[in-house]
Amino acid sequence: xxxxxxxxxxxxxxxxxxxxxxxxxxxxxxxxxxxxxxxxxxxxxxxxxxxxxxxxxxxxxxxxxxxxxxxxxxxxxxxxxxxxxxxxxxxxxxxxxxxxxxxxxxxxxxxxxxxxxxxxxxxxxxxxxxxxxxxxxxxxxxxxxxxxxxxxxxxxxxxxxxxxxxxxxxxxxxxxxxxxxxxxxxxxxxxxxxxxxxxxxxxxxxxxxxxxxxxxxxxxxxxxxxxxxxxxxxxxxxxxxxxxxxxxxxxxxxxxxxxxxxxxxxxxxxxxxxxxxxxxxxxxxxxxxxxx
Numbered sequence: 001x002x003x004x005x006x007x008x009x010x011x012x013x014x015x016x017x018x019x020x021x022x023x024x025x026x027x028x029x030x031x032x033x034x035x036x037x038x039x040x041x042x043x044x045x046x047x048x049x050x051x052x053x054x055x056x057x058x059x060x061x062x063x064x065x066x067x068x069x070x071x072x073x074x075x076x077x078x079x080x081x082x083x084x085x086x087x088x089x090x091x092x093x094x095x096x097x098x099x100x101x102x103x104x105x106x107x108x109x110x111x112x113x114x115x116x117x118x119x120x121x122x123x124x125x126x127x128x129x130x131x132x133x134x135x136x137x138x139x140x141x142x143x144x145x146x147x148x149x150x151x152x153x154x155x156x157x158x159x160x161x162x163x164x165x166x167x168x169x170x171x172x173x174x175x176x177x178x179x180x181x182x183x184x185x186x187x188x189x190x191x192x193x194x195x196x197x198x199x200x201x202x203x204x205x206x207x208x209x210x211x212x213x214x215x216x217x218x219x220x221x222x223x224x225x226x227x228x229x230x231x232x233x234x235x236x237x238x239x240x241x242x243x244x245x246x247x248x249x250x251x252x253x254x255x256x257x258x259x260x261x262x263x264x265x266x267x268x269x270x271x272x273x274x275x276x277x278x279x280x281x282x283x284x285x286x287x288x289x290x291x292x
Contacts, residue, residue, distance in 0.1 A: 002031060002079075003095075003099060007072030009039055013086050016205075025049060028095070034053055038057070038068075039064065040061045040062035078162060081160050083158055091203070097114075108135075110193055111158060111184075112196065112197055118206060121206060129154075134149035139193070148245050151181060168186060178225050226262060237273050244280070248277075251267055271284065
């Protein structure tokens with residue numbers, strides 16, 4: 001069995017896709033396969049590199065990034081799967097270091113992620129993301145700071161035990177955004193473990209065009225996150241610091257979208273979980289003042 005499958009969903013980005021595939025094939029280990037899932041690109045995506053480790057699969061009409069990732073997951077023939085967005089790239093030692101980390105914690109975790117090198121192509125600025133330490137051992141054994149760290153994680157660069165992510169049914173295809181956060185909450189709630197590898201192994205590019213799971217509709221963003229908060233309410237309530245991070249994020253999105261009744265309900269729900277949450281109390285106080 002192949003060690004690793006790298007799944008790359010793509011939609012209408014042939015130039016960036018070439019860089020992503022090249023980085024996947026340039027790993028220091030050779031025992032891997034690369035599955036490209038073209039989510040209805042026009043014209044259809046094509047493979048420039050004829051490496052036998054690469055295969056291309058297609059949705060004739062766009063179904064969304066989660067459907068593309070799930071298609072790749074269903075095809076994968078490896079013990080581990082990793083996901084890479086078509087506008088990002090991997091460092092050459094990504095696979096070797098992530099596999100070593102997963103195997104080192106094989107009795108404790110089901111998925112992991114590295115630090116992201118954030119490269120802004122608009123202004124040339126560089127930074128890092130996903131730097132908060134995290135180790136949550138099965139089942140749900142970790143510090144509150146570790147649980148908070150899971151709210152910052154993006155799918156690109158994540159690695160999973162293939163069996164674990166399949167048993168948890170992959171990505172929710174009904175969500176336009178935050179599908180990564182929903183999957184993480186679901187797997188943790190089901191007793192899976194996870195962790196951060198403290199190494200910058202993925203290049204995450206900020207550019208003018210939208211990302212695969214970005215939606216400019218603020219109301220749709222807020223409603224997706226509200227659906228996640230409702231679905232995983234029991235899990236969120238058990239972790240007040242995570243609730244503070246996530247529900248404040250949701251409230252901010254609801255405010256920007258003008259969803260005032262939902263905004264108020266989210267703040268009240270958070271205060272019920274964490275009565276002295278300063279940000280929630282301040283936002284609720286300002287809302288009450290504005291409504292007088």
